[in-house]
Amino acid sequence: MELSIERQDNQATVVRLAGRLDLLSAAELKQQLATLVNGGHRRLVVDLGNVPFIDSSGLGALIGGLKAARLGGGDLRIAQPAEQALVILELTTLNKVLKPYASVEEALAGY
């Protein structure tokens, strides 16, 4: 999985992922999200547009980031999830807490 970080004008941070978010890559994402939040970047958007597959470890990393961001008064939003991401979010009912946004721009709006 590839990961890049992009600061936005409105002080939000976009984390762009490419590749599968699974057992192999979840720890790296969790660590990166924790580092961002600890560094004061508490308004996060994770761009899932190029993530074809997420497993429960990947979900755990996103939940970890969400909890850390909210604990610091911010939030974590997910943008343009692929169809499999929507499937696993629905299977776990985590779509109730990780509401999918159709685009990065929509996720950034109102931040």
Added chain:
Amino acid sequence: MPRLRRPSLGTEGTVLAEESITVEASPAQLDSVHDVLARLWARADALLSSPPGQTWRLQFATAVGEISANITRHAYVIGTTGTMGLRLRLYEDRVEAKFIDRGVAFKPPTMAREELSADTAQLPEGGFGLSIVNSAVDDLSYSRTPEGANYWRLVKRLTVS
């Protein structure tokens, strides 16, 4: 607690297609699992008049991915290696995945899976795996043989749209 056994679907019927792999039980080998699924779907497209739709395939692939990850993560204790076998079979009415490993016995979770908390701070960051598999397929079973092999069997019925 996630159910490990449901009223088992039958094992009868003609096998239309079969794909299998045996790989080292390592996260680095998860690519192979996705590759073998892609091969089965290609054969299903060629063989079935009404092949399963994308959401159905993704549900099955998600379940197979969870069991694969579980085996690569937990079957073999740190410092040891072993293999994971996966056999996929396409029948007229269902798709079946059967895993085998020779690692330690699977220990079912002892805590009940509760509804997700509305309080973000209380959300679990793990333990979703079996719940996902149970929701994604029609039949899930696990068994361990006296010889020390672990078998997982997942079955998902084909639905005609």
